[in-house]
Structures are given as C-alpha cells and as structure tokens.
Amino acid sequence: MDWLMGKSKAKPNGKKPPAEEKKLYLEPEYAKSRITDFEFKDLVVLPREIDLNEWLASNTTTFFHHINLQYSTISEFCTGDTCQTMAVGNTQYYWYDERGKKTKCTAPQYVDFVMSSVQKLVTDEDVFPTKYGKEFPNSFESLVKKICRYLFHVLAHIYAAHFKETLALELHGHLNTLYTHFILFIREFNLVDSKEVTVMDDLTEVLCSGGGGGGNGNGGSGGSGGAQNHVKER
Numbered sequence: 692m693d694w695l696m697g698k699s700k701a702k703p704n705g706k707k708p709p710a711e712e713k714k715l716y717l718e719p720e721y722a723k724s725r726i727t728d729f730e731f732k733d734l735v736v737l738p739r740e741i742d743l744n745e746w747l748a749s750n751t752t753t754f755f756h757h758i759n760l761q762y763s764t765i766s767e768f769c770t771g772d773t774c775q776t777m778a779v780g781n782t783q784y785y786w787y788d789e790r791g792k793k794t795k796c797t798a799p800q801y802v803d804f805v806m807s808s809v810q811k812l813v814t815d816e817d818v819f820p821t822k823y824g825k826e827f828p829n830s831f832e833s834l835v836k837k838i839c840r841y842l843f844h845v846l847a848h849i850y851a852a853h854f855k856e857t858l859a860l861e862l863h864g865h866l867n868t869l870y871t872h873f874i875l876f877i878r879e880f881n882l883v884d885s886k887e888v889t890v891m892d893d894l895t896e897v898l899c900s901g902g903g904g905g906g907n908g909n910g911g912s913g914g915s916g917g918a919q920n921h922v923k924e925r
C-alpha cells in the first residue's frame with residue numbers, strides 16, 4: 692500500500708484571507724436540520740463483546756460509503772474550473788503520491804485520489820480482513836487514522852464549497868447528520884488530530900455540542916472524547 696507513504700498536508704497559503712464570506716452552513720435554520728435526532732454519542736461507543744478493530748473497520752467502511760455517496764450528489768458541480776484546488780477556507784490540501792512527491796491537483800482530482808485509495812484499502816483482505824481467523828495488520832489503526840483524515844477533508848470541502856448546492860438538493864439534513872456522526876466517531880477513538888479538524892471548528896461546535904444529537908442541550912457533552920474534545924459546552 693505504498694500510496695500511504697504519502698501524506699497530505701494542510702497549510703495556509705500565506706495570503707491574506709479574503710473578506711470572510713458568510714458561512715451559509717452556520718445559519719441556525721440550516722444547521723439545525725437533521726434526518727434524525729438520535730444520540731450519536733451513544734451510537735459510536737464500542738459495544739461490549741465487540742472487538743475494537745472490528746468496530747473501527749465496520750464504521751470506517753460505512754463512513755467511506757456514505758461520504759462517497761454524499762459527495763456524488765454534488766460531484767457534477769465540483770469541477771476543475773469551480774474548484775481548482777482542494778481548499779477549505781484558507782487551508783489548502785495537497786496530495787502526496789506514493790513517492791512522497793507533492794501533487795498539484797484540483798478538488799475533484801483530490802477526492803478521486805482519496806476515494807480510490809480508500810476503496811483499495813477497505814477491500815484489501817490483508818488490511819480489512821473479513822474471513823474468519825484472519826488477523827488485522829499491526830498498521831491497522833494508523834491506516835484507519837489516515838482514511839478518516841482524508842474523509843474529513845472531503846466532508847469539509849462539501850461544506851466549504853458546495854453547501855449551496857447541497858441545500859438546493861435538500862440534502863443538508865443528511866450532510867449534517869453524517870458530519871455529526873463522523874465527528875463523534877473520530878473523537879471517540881482519537882482518530883484525527885485536533886489540529887487537522889480546526890478548520891471546521893465553528894461548524895463542529897454548532898452541530899456536535901450538547902451530546903451531538905439534535906442539539907437538544909442535555910448537557911451530555913464532554914465525556915469520552917478526552918483531549919480531542921475541544922468543543923465548548925453550552
């Protein structure tokens with residue numbers, strides 16, 4: 692799996708940020724939209740009697756499919772013209788090829804690299820074993836972390852660049868639900884560095900505080916997330 696030797700790095704482009712555009716996805720009217728008010732915080736916790744790696748594998752694979760599907764709903768609007776770089780706000784992501792060489796690519800190319808790499812991994816019997824008696828590799832957790840980091844980039848790009856289209860398709864409730872579930876999952880198992888997710892902190896705070904359900908403020912936040920849980924309680 693030599694593509695994994697590469698890494699994507701987020702770094703500010705050094706330019707002065709353009710006048711902050713109003714973030715549509717933070718509008719309370721849209722941010723409160725969900726397809727369910729279920730407590731995702733409970734849903735992500737490792738159930739008793741289930742092996743941790745099995746749980747990580749099953750959830751990661753499911754998130755990959757859902758995020759792929761969510762991206763596919765706006766992919767016709769994500770072109771080399773509309774999204775010349777993989778950008779989220781002032782953060783640019785670069786793809787690193789298997790030799791570690793930084794690759795300049797458009798957002799749709801970046802997403803394509805992500806999706807095909809992850810697809811290859813989750814269907815690799817040596818990495819995501821499904822057969823009885825087959826062990827997970829030692830590198831499993833770091834691979835899961837890498838996958839989750841890439842999937843986060845895709846979700847963040849949908850919000851940053853394609854929320855208007857998502858709204859027009861009336862799929863923002865699905866997007867918010869998926870995002871909330873995903874963030875609580877990666878937080879529960881410390882899968883993505885908190886520095887990496889800072890770029891979407893404002894949204895995370897709106898969607899995932901108060902336990903991550905329907906924002907019903909039952910005061911249940913701040914639990915098992917540990918150090919990753921930098922979201923303020925309200």
Ligand SMILES: [Zn+2]
Nearest residue numbers: 769774798852
């Ligand atoms: Zn795009």
